[in-house]
Amino acid sequence: MISNDVLNHSCEHVLAAAIIKLFPSAKLAMGPQTHANGFYYDIDIEEPITLSDLSNIELEMRNIIAKDIPFEKFNVTKEEACKIFEKLNQDYKKEILDWIPDKNIILYRNDNFIDLCRGPHLPSTGAIRAFKLLNIAGCYWRADKNRKVLQRISGIAFLSEDELNLHLLRIDEIKKRDHRKIGSKLNLFLVSNPLIGPGLITWLPNGSLIRMGIENFLRKEHFENGYDAIISPHIAKLDLWKISGHWEFYCENMFSPMKIDDQEYILKPMNCPFHILAYKSKPRSYRELPIRFCELGTVYRYELTGVLHGLMRARGFTQDDAHIFCTWDQVDQELDNIINFILKVLKKFGFFKFEINLSTMPKKYVGNLEHWKRAEKSLEQAILRHGITYTIDTGGGAFYGPKIDLKLKDSLDRSWQCSTVQLDFNNPERFDLNFMNSTGLSERPVMIHRALLGSLERFIGILLEEYTGALPFWIAPEQIRILTIADRHTEYAKKIEQILIKKNFRTKISKENDKLGAKIRDAQMDKIPLMLVIGDKEIEQENVTIRTRKGENLGLKNEHELLAYCESLM
RNA sequence: GCCGGUAUAGCUCAGUUGGAAGAGCAACUGAUUCGUAAUCAGUAGGUCAUCAGUUCAAAUCUGAUUAUCGGCUCCA
Known part of the structure; x- marks a missing residue:
């Protein structure tokens, strides 16, 4: 069983390798997997990376994954590691070496890409089945605002396309529900x-x-x-x-x-x-x-x-x-x-x-x-x-x-x-x-x-x-909307409105000169929990027809039944 | 505050190499009186965020400002 951490961590190395290939002058800072199922890499690079660069980077990452390059672990002394990163011109890695107390340093290699890393990793890059780069952001080296601003590329990796798609759907859903x-x-x-x-x-x-x-x-x-x-x-x-x-x-x-x-x-x-x-x-x-x-x-x-x-x-x-x-x-x-x-x-x-x-x-x-x-x-x-x-x-x-x-x-x-x-x-x-x-x-x-x-x-x-805006009845700003079929039903609608207002329910009569279908659509868009339909039939029998926001038709109810139903939702 | 996006009608967005400002929805007016998610027609709506600059000419290019969006905790 491969853990998400290992997967994301390995994918992050693939990201770094792709960046070095596409932008040879890039200096890598740090790239841990994130808590929320993902990874990022902070890099120091002259040219600003834009969202459109991401697809190129992804393409290069797919190449690396397709080649199924093994992750090779090897131990070196701190001095040797320092020399390696000196040669690779990776200043940040040298700085990180200074914080590590151990004398022996673990490095990981894929092909000719070498990174400082404790591991563990997947056996080889081919094990990454699904990934996507999501975002670019600026952030400081070591979160210190006095130090250089780096570019952070973040993404997410999964063991299957299905899981990735589920995750993307969730991101979509969160966007859709944005309270703003x-x-x-x-x-x-x-x-x-x-x-x-x-x-x-x-x-x-x-x-x-x-x-x-x-x-x-x-x-x-x-x-x-x-x-x-x-x-x-x-x-x-x-x-x-x-x-x-x-x-x-x-x-x-x-x-x-x-x-x-x-x-x-x-x-x-x-x-x-x-x-x-x-x-x-x-x-x-x-x-x-x-x-x-x-x-x-x-x-x-x-x-x-x-x-x-x-x-x-x-x-x-x-x-x-x-x-x-x-x-x-x-x-x-x-x-x-x-x-x-x-x-x-x-x-x-x-x-x-x-x-x-x-x-x-x-x-x-x-x-x-x-x-x-x-x-x-x-x-x-x-x-x-x-x-x-x-x-x-x-x-x-x-x-x-x-x-x-x-x-x-x-x-x-x-x-x-x-x-x-x-x-x-x-x-x-x-x-x-x-x-x-x-x-x-x-x-x-x-x-x-x-x-x-x-x-x-x-x-x-x-x-x-x-609730995606569809608040429960007791807290909804407009709880009930009264929909008439034709103008001649307005007087009776007003009577029902007064009955509800006297019981402290928040209600309005739909004023538009529209067909019932359009009035229902408006009420649905406004996320009103209950709709009362009033036409000839209702007036004749002194009833209202209740339609819920979920689309259920609860049928004809008299005044007493209506109030009891509304009360039950409080 | 810092890094990087974005800013066009109330909302969602088009607008080509710099050459007359656009659509849908909403609003308003009129017709329609209709039974469970959109009736039809018309009208109006803009200092293209703001202020400077480049240019014969700027929504479009440059700079500043404002607002807004994504990040700025995770330590190989």
């Missing part, structure tokens, strides 16, 4: 208006309905789970961010201060300081704990223009944020509640597969070590109690405490990080938070930051891609 395309087709949001600015989102009526639907759902759930609401401003004095430590540790993600009345203010990158001050607004007793403050808080973070991506990565976004203030004894129970809450909410949106990442103390951190260890342990045990598989990201925590991130898996098997739970014993310290314990002594509470969906914008992006 769906968003503009369905008039959901503006994200690229040059007068508003990059990474800033304006919700159009239908998009606003989706967002408000989610917000209403979240509010209801939070109140049922013992949270209290906070509403905080979008800017605050720089001093606040100095106390919280953000100005010191997070300033590269914050927008520059603005001057108001000789004081410096900052657009908020987080909601927590406001919730902390809300906690501090009066003396607290142990009887009040845990205190759970929630807010759909819009935050602004500076992101490099190059990393902005529709709703998925924006400069202004709204978090379903909450901060829980509790005693150390209450932490475990609270963590359990939060994980249950997260799973419940994500399942409501149709996500059932998850992964968890536990991120531990980073190099840049505040607080004492003992608290860090205790907090990391609490988080780990909370995960274990829920039996979800998890991985540990050493050093990936926030500067003020460790965290767990929950990723959901979508139907194309992509994972998205949404939920996050962070323990914080630093801010209570910084802001001098207290409560009176049962023995009359002042004690310091622990703080838990958590978000369920993360950013509403991003989550809606994920939903749109998951």
Whole structure:
């Protein structure tokens, strides 16, 4: 059984050999196989490679594969390797040799192409059955922006044409589902208006309905789970961010201060300081704990223009944020509640597969070590109690405490990080938070930051891609469209519309002077979950005919049956 | 921010060697009153992203700016 890693790795050597043949002056940098089933090679080459060059390179690669050249492994000393790459004029390889501690170096050879490589490889190039070059990109040597920009050619290899085609279909499917395309087709949001600015989102009526639907759902759930609401401003004095430590540790993600009345203010990158001050607004007793403050808080973070991506990565976004203030004894129970809450909410949106990442103390951190260890342990045990598989990201925590991130898996098997739970014993310290314990002594509470969906914008992006815009009934901006056969049916249609609106369903009457077929087509294109057809027959029997987005005709229903059916979809 | 693409009507896109700005859909107007994915006809819609430059002549060539897309974590 040949692993994908070995296959991709070998294909990458074929790519390098092809490039050297076509561009003899090219200097090869590095070319590992990627995590996502593929390979790339970074090369330093004078002339820019364009997409049209890829087919030539592919052609040369096919030649090499057709010749079925064996991969020969051989050992040399570092000095010998250095001489070989000197002769081949491969400076980057010589640099890589410097980082390798071993005295003996493994090289691989195909024909007259030699590369520095640990292997393993396929026996020969002929074993590569299917591959494709996908992309060209620029990137820095060793990801260091002070060093030379190289050209990266990336591609993918498989053991069979079928697998390759499946993969290409998947790439196609991902492109088709791009939330930015769906968003503009369905008039959901503006994200690229040059007068508003990059990474800033304006919700159009239908998009606003989706967002408000989610917000209403979240509010209801939070109140049922013992949270209290906070509403905080979008800017605050720089001093606040100095106390919280953000100005010191997070300033590269914050927008520059603005001057108001000789004081410096900052657009908020987080909601927590406001919730902390809300906690501090009066003396607290142990009887009040845990205190759970929630807010759909819009935050602004500076992101490099190059990393902005529709709703998925924006400069202004709204978090379903909450901060829980509790005693150390209450932490475990609270963590359990939060994980249950997260799973419940994500399942409501149709996500059932998850992964968890536990991120531990980073190099840049505040607080004492003992608290860090205790907090990391609490988080780990909370995960274990829920039996979800998890991985540990050493050093990936926030500067003020460790965290767990929950990723959901979508139907194309992509994972998205949404939920996050962070323990914080630093801010209570910084802001001098207290409560009176049962023995009359002042004690310091622990703080838990958590978000369920993360950013509403991003989550809606994920939903749109998951459902290709055809959102479930309960969250669809327009749930029901009423289609009349002829003008004389409009009056009855309006009556049905009023009945539905009174029950809080979102519905519209199709206004076009079109045939039924055209109205159905429009509704299908607009991804409306339910259509009600009204003609002579329906009016006569005081019924409507229900047609679903999937094309099912559910037949005639009276008012009561219609409402019951709609209710069942909520 | 950096590297490389891209920018033409609301949307999807044509536009040849530099020589009069195009189509389909959407919109609007009129006719049609129709039973489960497109009725017909007509009208209107543009500083070819912006600003400079080359040229007798620029959507087309050059430069800058803006926006946008793909990358910039994986260590032989």
